[in-house]
Amino acid sequence: MIVCDFDVLRPEQGVAALLPDGSQVAVFLTAEGSLHALDNIDPFSGAAVLSRGIVGDRGGVPVVVSPVYKQAFELATGKCLEEPSVSVAVHQVRVRDGVVELT
Amino acid sequence: MTSLSSRTLVVIGNGMVGHRLVEILRDSSWRIVVFGEESRPAYDRVALSSYVDSWDSADLELPALSGCELRLGEKAVSVDRDRKVVVGASGVEISYDALVLATGSVPFVPPVPGRDLPGCHVYRTIDDLDEIRATVEAASRPGRRSGMVLGGGLLGLEAANALRGMGVSPHVVELAPRLMPIQVDDGGAALLKRLVEKLDLTVHTGTSASSIERDGTRLIAKLASGLELDLDVVVFSAGIRPRTDLDLGLELGPRGGYLVDAACRTSDPHVFAIGECAAVEGVTYGLVAPGYSMAEVVADQISGGARAFPGADVSTKLKLLGVDVASFGDAHAATEGALEVVVNNAVAGTYSKLVVSDDARILLGGVLVGDASSYLSLRPLVGKEVPAALLQPGGAVDVEMPADAQVCSCLAVTKQTITDAIQSGVACDVAELKACTKAGTGCGSCVPMLKKLLTECGVEQSKALCEHFTYSRAELFEIIRATRVTTFSALVEKHGTGRGCDICKPAVASILASLGNGHILGEAQVSLQDTNDKFLANLQRNGTYSVVPRIPGGEITPEKLIVIGEVARDYGLYTKITGGQRIDLFGATVDQLPEIWRRLVDAGFESGHAYGKSLRTVKSCVGTTWCRYGVQDSVGLAIELELRYRGLRSPHKLKSAVSGCARECAEARGKDFGVIATENGWNLYVGGNGGFTPRHADLLVSDVDTEELIRIIDRFLMFYIRTADRLQRTSVWLEGLDGGLDHLREVVVDDKLGICAELETAMESHVSDYADEWRGVLEDPEKLARFTSFVNAPGVPDPSISFRAERGQRVPVSLGIPEVVR
Numbered sequence: 001m002i003v004c005d006f007d008v009l010r011p012e013q014g015v016a017a018l019l020p021d022g023s024q025v026a027v028f029l030t031a032e033g034s035l036h037a038l039d040n041i042d043p044f045s046g047a048a049v050l051s052r053g054i055v056g057d058r059g060g061v062p063v064v065v066s067p068v069y070k071q072a073f074e075l076a077t078g079k080c081l082e083e084p085s086v087s088v089a090v091h092q093v094r095v096r097d098g099v100v101e102l103t
Numbered sequence: 104m105t106s107l108s109s110r111t112l113v114v115i116g117n118g119m120v121g122h123r124l125v126e127i128l129r130d131s132s133w134r135i136v137v138f139g140e141e142s143r144p145a146y147d148r149v150a151l152s153s154y155v156d157s158w159d160s161a162d163l164e165l166p167a168l169s170g171c172e173l174r175l176g177e178k179a180v181s182v183d184r185d186r187k188v189v190v191g192a193s194g195v196e197i198s199y200d201a202l203v204l205a206t207g208s209v210p211f212v213p214p215v216p217g218r219d220l221p222g223c224h225v226y227r228t229i230d231d232l233d234e235i236r237a238t239v240e241a242a243s244r245p246g247r248r249s250g251m252v253l254g255g256g257l258l259g260l261e262a263a264n265a266l267r268g269m270g271v272s273p274h275v276v277e278l279a280p281r282l283m284p285i286q287v288d289d290g291g292a293a294l295l296k297r298l299v300e301k302l303d304l305t306v307h308t309g310t311s312a313s314s315i316e317r318d319g320t321r322l323i324a325k326l327a328s329g330l331e332l333d334l335d336v337v338v339f340s341a342g343i344r345p346r347t348d349l350d351l352g353l354e355l356g357p358r359g360g361y362l363v364d365a366a367c368r369t370s371d372p373h374v375f376a377i378g379e380c381a382a383v384e385g386v387t388y389g390l391v392a393p394g395y396s397m398a399e400v401v402a403d404q405i406s407g408g409a410r411a412f413p414g415a416d417v418s419t420k421l422k423l424l425g426v427d428v429a430s431f432g433d434a435h436a437a438t439e440g441a442l443e444v445v446v447n448n449a450v451a452g453t454y455s456k457l458v459v460s461d462d463a464r465i466l467l468g469g470v471l472v473g474d475a476s477s478y479l480s481l482r483p484l485v486g487k488e489v490p491a492a493l494l495q496p497g498g499a500v501d502v503e504m505p506a507d508a509q510v511c512s513c514l515a516v517t518k519q520t521i522t523d524a525i526q527s528g529v530a531c532d533v534a535e536l537k538a539c540t541k542a543g544t545g546c547g548s549c550v551p552m553l554k555k556l557l558t559e560c561g562v563e564q565s566k567a568l569c570e571h572f573t574y575s576r577a578e579l580f581e582i583i584r585a586t587r588v589t590t591f592s593a594l595v596e597k598h599g600t601g602r603g604c605d606i607c608k609p610a611v612a613s614i615l616a617s618l619g620n621g622h623i624l625g626e627a628q629v630s631l632q633d634t635n636d637k638f639l640a641n642l643q644r645n646g647t648y649s650v651v652p653r654i655p656g657g658e659i660t661p662e663k664l665i666v667i668g669e670v671a672r673d674y675g676l677y678t679k680i681t682g683g684q685r686i687d688l689f690g691a692t693v694d695q696l697p698e699i700w701r702r703l704v705d706a707g708f709e710s711g712h713a714y715g716k717s718l719r720t721v722k723s724c725v726g727t728t729w730c731r732y733g734v735q736d737s738v739g740l741a742i743e744l745e746l747r748y749r750g751l752r753s754p755h756k757l758k759s760a761v762s763g764c765a766r767e768c769a770e771a772r773g774k775d776f777g778v779i780a781t782e783n784g785w786n787l788y789v790g791g792n793g794g795f796t797p798r799h800a801d802l803l804v805s806d807v808d809t810e811e812l813i814r815i816i817d818r819f820l821m822f823y824i825r826t827a828d829r830l831q832r833t834s835v836w837l838e839g840l841d842g843g844l845d846h847l848r849e850v851v852v853d854d855k856l857g858i859c860a861e862l863e864t865a866m867e868s869h870v871s872d873y874a875d876e877w878r879g880v881l882e883d884p885e886k887l888a889r890f891t892s893f894v895n896a897p898g899v900p901d902p903s904i905s906f907r908a909e910r911g912q913r914v915p916v917s918l919g920i921p922e923v924v925r
Binding site: 002003004008010011012013015016017018022024027030031041045046047048049052053054055056057058059060062063065067068070072 | 570571592601602603604605607608609629630631633634637638642644645646892893894895896899901902903904
């Protein structure tokens with residue numbers, strides 16, 4: 001599924017995409033240029049806001065921090081660093097012909 | 104036999120020491136009844152001279168007592184010890200199981216002819232100060248008024264300071280050949296005299312007043328030296344005498360005071376005496392610390408303990424008229440064979456004398472004038488071996504304190520007790536140390552030493568902002584200011600590690616914004632902003648935002664009010680009046696924000712920055728325009744201040760208020776900077792807040808005109824912005840500032856650091872560069888494009904957001920939060 005042109009993405013700024021089934025995915029581009037996609041729903045608040053979190057690193061591991069209660073989620077695994085038993089789903093994402101796609 | 108829970112303790116006297124006793128016993132099983140002659144609650148008499156800063160007695164009040172029966176304005180007139188009953192002035196009779204006399208002292212007025220003339224006062228209570236003020240204000244002399252303080256001891260210099268605060272030039276007359284004869288020696292007193300005379304005081308030592316006469320509206324005092332002084336006011340502060348006018352038929356000490364043993368018990372086992380009215384084994388004390396110590400003793404005794412009065416440390420360290428003075432141990436080298444080591448630096452204005460034993464091994468005492476910073480390390484060494492370095496010229500004073508040295512002499516807490524509490528992890532900061540060791544809860548002079556011990560034990564919190572920067576926020580501010588770096592990437596590359604996080608990024612974004620650098624959603628800054636700043640609105644629990652337009656000073660036209668109503672109605676926004684005199688509109692989605700702003704901006708509104716760590720509102724009362732009691736235009740000033748500081752990014756949110764008179768309807772003292780109108784101008788209070796730990800703001804300057812007021816607020820805010828930690832409100836910043844309020848005043852009023860011009864320039868550029876952030880988005884298609892819910896479906900609303908109705912408005916449907924396994 002097409003998300004957007006790659007040019008639209010800005011490093012360390014997430015975007016949200018709406019899937020046909022009504023669910024939402026947050027897509028992130030890190031400063032190093034790697035792409036990640038996680039469920040957009042923050043499991044601690046239930047709000048669809050992870051795409052609006054601050055992207056950075058914890059001990060070198062790229063994370064996004066929920067804007068609601070500030071838990072950090074690993075971009076690569078979706079794992080919550082504060083509560084390792086909690087995680088958000090990871091989606092496969094790639095760039096093809098300058099277009100970002102969820103696969 | 105009386106059961107434990109119904110035993111009654113009666114305390115006669117509601118001064119500092121009586122108050123302390125009740126505080127200690129607050130949670131005990133005793134029923135406590137307090138008789139207080141003054142009608143006001145107990146206050147800090149030690150700080151009496153600061154009353155002239157605000158003329159607000161609430162500033163001096165001690166924490167309110169709970170769990171006791173406080174009979175204010177009721178003098179205890181007699182005690183029947185046989186029946187164990189205290190009789191109050193109203194005729195009330197209270198039976199006691201234990202009685203504590205804490206009647207304090209009365210001022211000693213030397214028998215000078217004319218001492219009862221109008222215009223002659225004593226210096227002891229808040230009421231005394233009110234009367235002195237009335238005399239001073241009634242004096243109709245043009246120019247500076249003149250006063251005489253009889254007594255050049257500690258209290259006399261305090262009184263002189265209070266007179267200066269009322270615009271009176273004081274003459275200080277002391278019978279002894281030097282100032283502060285009890286605490287200070289000749290050398291120290293000579294320097295003290297020189298330093299205070301720079302402050303518009305005239306000191307006459309070795310003489311006394313032989314008469315005071317009235318001449319029309321003037322008072323003429325003749326001194327024994329032959330000098331005549333032409334005066335508006337006379338203040339007696341020549342010492343105190345224990346107050347024992349309540350006659351219980353008990354034995355008195357040789358120099359007055361109810362005679363008690365080391366347990367503070369009189370010859371009647373049910374009756375105790377504490378504080379200045381007590382003669383402990385015959386000796387009376389005029390300082391609060393021994394009084395507190397007596398309160399501890401009595402609390403312990405009546406709870407079945409066996410504590411005895413440990414003897415008083417009459418060491419003192421104080422700042423009189425801005426001059427540090429300290430005296431400890433055998434300050435006058437009275438011990439046989441005692442040797443003195445004196446360093447008298449007339450150029451630097453410092454004097455120090457150490458008194459040591461005849462073999463120069465044991466420290467006996469000392470006097471410090473001009474710089475008393477070494478007092479805290481020296482005092483605990485009294486009676487102990489003196490480090491040799493101390494006796495060398497310019498010897499280091501930062502010496503290791505032995506473990507058994509008393510750090511808190513009020514409550515006899517040793518260094519060992521404190522370090523144990525720190526090292527066992529029981530206490531990690533001063534507040535916890537106070538709670539578990541009681542150190543620092545007496546006079547408080549050892550609090551700096553507690554901080555030092557915490558640091559020495561390695562408890563000091565790291566200043567590092569987060570894992571990406573080893574610098575504190577204040578240090579980062581200086582780095583960014585000096586290097587003019589404008590991007591986070593450049594900063595973290597050169598001065599940090601990694602890619603940053605949700606702590607350092609918003610902090611750096613705030614610093615960049617405080618220093619200018621354009622719209623906060625500019626390309627280089629947008630990814631640093633916390634979610635509220637990123638969308639210029641406040642994120643709510645369901646992912647929607649609330650919108651707060653600025654309503655400066657809380658003043659709004661009906662037309663604008665209607666626009667807000669229409670916008671709220673058209674977008675179905677939940678509407679609520681805020682505590683800051685404006686209106687919050689809840690439930691806007693990301694897509695709706697620009698449309699809502701467009702309507703508001705077109706009607707003349709702008710962002711209210713409710714989302715930012717920046718100025719929120721300047722609340723106001725209606726002031727002179729409408730109010731019968733107002734003395735200044737509080738609304739006008741509030742609007743001026745709000746428009747001046749709007750958009751100013753700071754370490755934390757900033758709140759302000761302006762009250763048009765002393766009734767304080769705008770609650771300005773609960774704000775970061777609050778202004779209260781006076782007859783002559785404005786009083787500025789700083790460092791207040793509500794919230795988790797409420798704090799009243801402190802008076803920074805009084806009776807200033809609007810121009811001066813704004814200049815000082817400019818400097819205050821910029822100084823705070825430069826030096827505070829991340830998310831540190833002005834209250835916590837001020838309390839942590841070395842030197843506290845005095846230091847702040849030196850920096851932003853007296854310009855001691857010479858940075859005021861720079862601070863003012865920084866504020867001027869903030870004011871001239873201000874632009875509405877909402878308008879900045881509306882006028883920039885690139886910024887505007889970020890306000891969509893979905894990058895692949897612009898215009899489609901977020902399907903996860905839904906509302907229900909409550910009391911006629913839309914509120915969020917609670918989200919089905921998945922069970923989070925914890």
